Each structure stands twice: as C-alpha cells, then as structure tokens.
Amino acid sequence: MSAPTVADIMERDAPSIAPEASVEDVVVRFREEDVPALPVVNDGGRCVGIVTEKDLVIADETGDLHVPHYIELFGGLVFFPPELRHFEQRLRKRPRRRSATS
Amino acid sequence: MTPDPVTVELDTTVQEVAHLIVERGHSRLPVVEHGRYAGLVTRADVLAALQVAPAED
Numbered sequence: 001m002s003a004p005t006v007a008d009i010m011e012r013d014a015p016s017i018a019p020e021a022s023v024e025d026v027v028v029r030f031r032e033e034d035v036p037a038l039p040v041v042n043d044g045g046r047c048v049g050i051v052t053e054k055d056l057v058i059a060d061e062t063g064d065l066h067v068p069h070y071i072e073l074f075g076g077l078v079f080f081p082p083e084l085r086h087f088e089q090r091l092r093k094r095p096r097r098r099s100a101t102s
Numbered sequence: 103m104t105p106d107p108v109t110v111e112l113d114t115t116v117q118e119v120a121h122l123i124v125e126r127g128h129s130r131l132p133v134v135e136h137g138r139y140a141g142l143v144t145r146a147d148v149l150a151a152l153q154v155a156p157a158e159d
Contacts (some may be wrong), residue, residue, distance in 0.1 A: 007112040007117060009151045010133045014142035019103075036132055040103050045138035049103035068131075076141050 016041040019048055023069050024079055026051055109134045110143060116151045119143055 016039040017029055028086035029038060029051065056069050070079045109132045110119055122131065123145050130144040 004151055005112065006110050006114045006116070006117045006133055009116060009147040010112075010143040011147070012141040018140060039107070039132040039142060041139040047107065047109060047132040047139040049105045050107040050132060051103035053138055060109060070115045077137060 005082065014039070016047075018042070023056070024077075027056065027070055027077060107132055110138060111117065111135070112140065117149055120148050 010036050013028065015033045015035065017026060019040050019042055021029070021040075026038065030036065037050055038051040040051055041050050070077050072078075108122060108126055108128060110122065111137050114134060119131065119139055123129070130142055132139060133141045
C-alpha cells in the first residue's frame with residue numbers, strides 16, 4: 001500500500017466562507033459550524049485566505065493591543081461599531097505597562 | 103483573514119502535511135484540487151492518521 005495522502009484523511013468540502021462576508025457573518029458561521037476557522041473561498045473556487053478566531057480581535061500595527069470586534073452578553077452577540085477605532089487610538093496613546101498584556 | 107494561506111494538494115502525503123504543520127505552526131490547511139478549494143485537513147486528521155490519539159483538553 002502506498003503512503004497515505006491528504007485525500008485519505010481530509011474533510012471534503014469542509015465549510016468555507018466568501019471574501020465578501022462581514023465580520024458578523026464570520027462569527028455566526030463559526031458558531032453554526034462549531035469551528036474556530038474557515039477557509040475564505042472566492043466565486044472562482046480559489047482559496048484566497050483563511051479566517052480564524054484570532055482575526056476577530058483588532059491588533060494595532062505593533063500587534064500588542066487587542067480590542068474585540070464583538071462580545072457575547074446574556075446569550076446574545078454585541079458587535080462594536082467601527083467608531084471603536086477612535087477608542088483604540090486613545091488607548092494607544094496611553095503609556096503601556098508590560099505586565100498589563102493579556 | 104490571513105491571505106494566501108499555505109495549502110496542500112490531494113496527493114500530498116500525510117508525512118508531508120505533518121511536517122508542514124510542525125514547521126509553519128498552523129492547525130489546519132486548506133486542500134486544493136486543480137487550483138480550486140476541495141476541503142480542509144487538520145492537525146487532528148493528521149494525528150489520527152499517524153495513530154496518535156490527540157490530547158483531550
């Protein structure tokens with residue numbers, strides 16, 4: 001028998017999501033499919049990316065400030081509006097304590 | 103999203119996938135067939151194929 005390949009062990013047609021999907025769509029699909037990541041597949045069937053739970057937090061350019069796109073509150077999802085970026089900028093100007101990360 | 107993810111082909115061997123997962127630190131890789139998305143292979147799939155029970159968390 002030849003060496004096992006991806007074809008033998010993969011999940012065929014595993015759920016994927018379109019590049020045009022909103023962040024809300026992504027969160028809903030993560031919950032529906034009970035997966036932590038989805039391949040991003042365009043109309044032509046090409047896999048152009050992968051979106052993971054990590055992408056649901058906004059990282060600044062130094063990668064050390066994370067503000068969630070949404071929170072789960074009393075069983076419902078609350079999405080933060082884009083204006084939150086102003087809040088991010090204010091946070092960024094504050095002196096950082098090394099021990100305050102995560 | 104992370105653009106241009108590392109992908110594997112249908113005929114990529116399980117050994118090669120294991121190597122890629124360790125080397126690149128990804129837990130799942132999209133599978134591509136003739137340039138089109140065909141499915142997903144995960145670290146758990148590879149561990150199962152190598153007959154190593156994944157750790158319970």
